Amino acid sequence: MVFPIEEIGEEGLDFKLVLKKDQIVVGQTDLNLNDDVAVKGTLTRIDDNVYLKGGVTTSVVTSCSRCLDALTYPIDSELKAHFAPIDDRLTSLNEVELHASDIDVEVYEKQQINLTQSVRDSILLAVPAISLCEKGCKGLCSQCGQNLNHAFCKCSNESFTDPRLKILKVLKDQFSKGE
Ligand SMILES: [Zn+2]
Ligand SMILES: [Zn+2]
Numbered sequence: 469m470v471f472p473i474e475e476i477g478e479e480g481l482d483f484k485l486v487l488k489k490d491q492i493v494v495g496q497t498d499l500n501l502n503d504d505v506a507v508k509g510t511l512t513r514i515d516d517n518v519y520l521k522g523g524v525t526t527s528v529v530t531s532c533s534r535c536l537d538a539l540t541y542p543i544d545s546e547l548k549a550h551f552a553p554i555d556d557r558l559t560s561l562n563e564v565e566l567h568a569s570d571i572d573v574e575v576y577e578k579q580q581i582n583l584t585q586s587v588r589d590s591i592l593l594a595v596p597a598i599s600l601c602e603k604g605c606k607g608l609c610s611q612c613g614q615n616l617n618h619a620f621c622k623c624s625n626e627s628f629t630d631p632r633l634k635i636l637k638v639l640k641d642q643f644s645k646g647e
Pocket of ligand 1: 533537600601607
């Protein structure tokens with residue numbers, strides 16, 4: 469997804485496109501695109517700086533944080549970026565300052581900006597750190613690994629014992645021993 473910057477006129481450049489899901493490498497284990505990626509936005513240019521504002525919609529497949537079952541998650545994310553040209557005259561010190569002061573600046577060269585990275589970042593930002601297949605997901609049995617949404621296991625009673633009841637049981641055992 470490359471735009472020559474001379475295509476961006478004074479009015480800006482509106483665009484709308486659909487990327488096939490294999491055109492974007494998400495690069496994260498346990499996260500895959502489930503749909504093609506619809507991208508729309510506006511590019512505006514102030515001198516050599518190009519600003520992107522728009523949105524990305526698609527859906528991803530990831531796994532439930534509790535039971536590890538696959539789940540699809542819809543993505544409707546903001547797309548925002550600032551591109552500045554690579555300047556050969558920048559010393560490495562200046563580059564450090566540039567990155568420290570404005571971490572969101574992406575550089576471009578050869579008068580072309582590439583939006584792929586911004587689209588990928590936008591998708592990743594929209595994926596929650598913890599996603600559950602359903603609100604009340606019961607997760608996996610900590611002992612045998614059985615997915616407790618699908619079936620109970622033999623140890624499930626044990627692992628579901630209320631911790632407060634466990635303490636009572638310990639006290640009761642100690643009491644019986646003392647007798
Ligand atoms: Zn789950
Ligand atoms: Zn179990």
